[in-house]
Amino acid sequence: xxxxxxxxxxxPEPAPAHSADPAAVPPPAALPEPKRTERPHPLTPLxxxxxxxxxLIIGLGREILGWFTESRPLPPLxxxxxxxxxxxxxxxxxxxxxxxxxxxxxxADELRIESGILLRKSQRIAFDxxxxxDVLQPLAARIFALAELEIDIGSSERVKLRYLTRARSYxxxxxxxxxxxxxxxxxxxxxxxxxxLGDLSAEDEVLVQIPPQRLLxxxxxxxxxxxxxxxxxxxxxxxxxxSPYFGGPVLVLALGxxxxxxxxxxxxxxxxxxxxxxxxxxxxxxRISRGLTSLTSQSLPPRRIQLVRLSQSLWWRRFGWYRAEIxxxxxxxxxxxxxxxxVSSVLLPVADHAQMRLVLARIWPEADWESIQLxxxxxxARWLHPVAGPFLGLGHDGLLxxxxxxxxxxxxxxxxxxxxxxxxxxxxxxxxxxxxxxxxFHTAGSRLxxxxxGLDANHVLERQDELIMLAQAHRPDITxxxxxxxxxxADQPGPxxxxxxQAEATISATE
Amino acid sequence: MDALFRPDGEWQRLGDVAVVSHRVSSLVLNLLAxxxxxxxxxILTSGDLVWVGAAAVAAVAWTAWRVIRIGxxxxxFGFREGERDLxxxxxxxxxxxxxxxxxxxxxxxxxxxxxxxxWGLADVQLITASHRSNAQIxxxxxxxxxxxxxxxxxxxxKQALPL
Numbered sequence: 001x002x003x004x005x006x007x008x009x010x011x012p013e014p015a016p017a018h019s020a021d022p023a024a025v026p027p028p029a030a031l032p033e034p035k036r037t038e039r040p041h042p043l044t045p046l047x048x049x050x051x052x053x054x055x056l057i058i059g060l061g062r063e064i065l066g067w068f069t070e071s072r073p074l075p076p077l078x079x080x081x082x083x084x085x086x087x088x089x090x091x092x093x094x095x096x097x098x099x100x101x102x103x104x105x106x107x108a109d110e111l112r113i114e115s116g117i118l119l120r121k122s123q124r125i126a127f128d129x130x131x132x133x134d135v136l137q138p139l140a141a142r143i144f145a146l147a148e149l150e151i152d153i154g155s156s157e158r159v160k161l162r163y164l165t166r167a168r169s170y171x172x173x174x175x176x177x178x179x180x181x182x183x184x185x186x187x188x189x190x191x192x193x194x195x196x197l198g199d200l201s202a203e204d205e206v207l208v209q210i211p212p213q214r215l216l217x218x219x220x221x222x223x224x225x226x227x228x229x230x231x232x233x234x235x236x237x238x239x240x241x242x243s244p245y246f247g248g249p250v251l252v253l254a255l256g257x258x259x260x261x262x263x264x265x266x267x268x269x270x271x272x273x274x275x276x277x278x279x280x281x282x283x284x285x286x287r288i289s290r291g292l293t294s295l296t297s298q299s300l301p302p303r304r305i306q307l308v309r310l311s312q313s314l315w316w317r318r319f320g321w322y323r324a325e326i327x328x329x330x331x332x333x334x335x336x337x338x339x340x341x342x343v344s345s346v347l348l349p350v351a352d353h354a355q356m357r358l359v360l361a362r363i364w365p366e367a368d369w370e371s372i373q374l375x376x377x378x379x380x381a382r383w384l385h386p387v388a389g390p391f392l393g394l395g396h397d398g399l400l401x402x403x404x405x406x407x408x409x410x411x412x413x414x415x416x417x418x419x420x421x422x423x424x425x426x427x428x429x430x431x432x433x434x435x436x437x438x439x440x441f442h443t444a445g446s447r448l449x450x451x452x453x454g455l456d457a458n459h460v461l462e463r464q465d466e467l468i469m470l471a472q473a474h475r476p477d478i479t480x481x482x483x484x485x486x487x488x489x490a491d492q493p494g495p496x497x498x499x500x501x502q503a504e505a506t507i508s509a510t511e
Numbered sequence: 512m513d514a515l516f517r518p519d520g521e522w523q524r525l526g527d528v529a530v531v532s533h534r535v536s537s538l539v540l541n542l543l544a545x546x547x548x549x550x551x552x553x554i555l556t557s558g559d560l561v562w563v564g565a566a567a568v569a570a571v572a573w574t575a576w577r578v579i580r581i582g583x584x585x586x587x588f589g590f591r592e593g594e595r596d597l598x599x600x601x602x603x604x605x606x607x608x609x610x611x612x613x614x615x616x617x618x619x620x621x622x623x624x625x626x627x628x629x630w631g632l633a634d635v636q637l638i639t640a641s642h643r644s645n646a647q648i649x650x651x652x653x654x655x656x657x658x659x660x661x662x663x664x665x666x667x668x669k670q671a672l673p674l
Contacts (some may be wrong), residue, residue: 002672326611421639421640422610423648424609425607426606426607427515427605428604437515449643461514461515468518469596471611471615472596472612
């Protein structure tokens with residue numbers, strides 16, 4: 001499909017963006033020509049109005065369901081529809097005003113976004129501060145072949161440009177990405193990739209693809225699902241017992257309906273969020289693409305991964321399945337439920353043993369966590385950790401620290417030495433009586449907190465120096481396969497140079 | 512089991528000024544809270560002297576306990592400038608030992624509040640890429656704090672580890 005012409009071009013001459021190499025032809029500084037600024041796509045207010053109305057309808061729908069169960073009279077239908085329509089019109093009008101007020105410039109010199117109706121805001125972003133770029137396609141925008149561009153500059157708030165045509169989004173992403181790598185690049189008009197369920201190009205090597213059946217089975221055998229089921233059974237039973245005295249069968253019915261919708265919602269969210277989950281390998285790193293209603297794909301430079309947590313629910317132990325989560329440096333990570341079109345922390349939603357090993361080998365080629373000898377927690381640790389006791393353990397080799405813990409959900413925290421910022425030994429009053437101690441590893445991630453519980457205090461004491469030294473990186477980079485020697489002298493290559501080298505590899509993009 | 516949290520080496524402790532200043536702050540804060548509690552008890556029980564008396568006893572006991580404990584906690588605090596890392600230990604019931612390699616430090620902050628400035632004290636905070644490192648050395652003499660900061664920064668620059 002062909003890129004529709006962009007609205008709001010101010011400069012009289014069209015000045016195509018891909019006309020010349022900006023490095024070769026520097027812009028004339030003497031003539032401050034009016035900048036070519038762009039507006040987002042003209043359909044934007046309509047889509048945003050639609051999103052508001054949809055939220056409204058869903059919210060009102062819940063309210064009305066509530067009225068049904070409380071058997072209150074319904075307000076007249078005209079009033080309801082009129083209200084929704086009115087609010088939708090207002091939303092579109094507000095959207096229109098904000099669309100009129102939004103302009104942006106992305107050219108060889110600057111990245112600037114102006115927005116705001118009452119409070120005018122002009123935001124100029126340094127190209128090299130861009131840490132990641134996402135192209136998101138929510139359902140409503142997807143219908144019109146539009147997409148949202150989200151720019152992460154490491155601050156708490158992401159810069160959003162919505163909505164642009166899909167082709168424009170991709171070309172801007174590619175341009176910003178290469179500028180972020182401090183290359184001079186030219187803005188190329190990208191082909192519209194069209195409506196796709198996956199996001200694979202020729203250079204991708206698919207490592208893992210999770211079929212929907214596996215996702216479904218994984219969802220209904222997850223601990224969350226079982227927990228939900230147990231809660232529902234208890235509540236409905238309790239309601240059935242109470243109902244003859246209070247509320248009658250309506251109570252049971254209402255609870256049952258909401259329970260079923262809740263449980264169905266959980267499975268559907270898991271399924272649609274991770275639908276067609278594909279982990280592939282590109283020269284620049286790993287790439288995850290997933291999602292049914294909104295396609296998300298994110299690229300994942302292995303160097304940014306701070307730790308991997310493998311987990312296994314009760315049932316998954318039997319199947320030998322693993323879930324792998326990661327904590328990543330500085331990415332605006334959001335919730336764990338990974339359903340929205342956003343960056344998520346899930347590396348593998350449901351993977352078998354071979355797939356898990358394959359992916360870990362791609363991230364840390366020389367590390368093999370399963371060969372690491374774990375020191376189990378002593379028997380007396382079961383006083384403090386009655387269920388997890390037999391499972392607790394800690395071990396390390398030259399590259400990784402492995403901690404095993406968790407009772408309903410078994411977990412393995414895999415932390416490379418090079419990512420540990422500090423180590424802490426803890427002991428509470430009961431642990432002291434039992435002769436136990438805990439360890440905590442501090443990493444730069446913000447979501448997962450790797451730790452080891454219930455260790456033998458004497459054992460910790462014996463190996464104290466060794467454990468404290470865990471935070472010292474023995475090798476500068478665990479993500480490389482090529483052995484550069486076991487220990488690089490800290491002063492020779494210059495640590496600053498190393499840091500600067502790595503800056504580039506830590507930039508990621510999501511589309 | 513003390514060796515677990517105090518491995519051999521030259522440990523530095525906080526001075527008596529730190530103990531006194533923390534005791535005074537704790538006393539003031541807890542007394543203010545106690546007054547609030549007593550007023551609340553007075554209003555709730557509409558002046559029942561038995562209850563207010565009980566609350567007063569509890570408040571005084573709690574204040575005394577906190578004042579004693581905070582002193583002991585400060586005395587339990589120690590830090591050691593090792594060859595490659597800074598060790599910090601503290602805690603009475605919940606003991607902990609934190610090791611921060613100099614190479615992991617991103618910056619070192621020295622902070623003083625209005626109260627600690629009266630005592631001529633300052634806190635030193637080590638910042639690493641992890642917000643959970645929480646490596647703070649409280650209540651050093653301001654000159655010592657500045658010296659420590661410069662020393663740590665110098666060590667950190669020499670031993671920097673790649674992120």
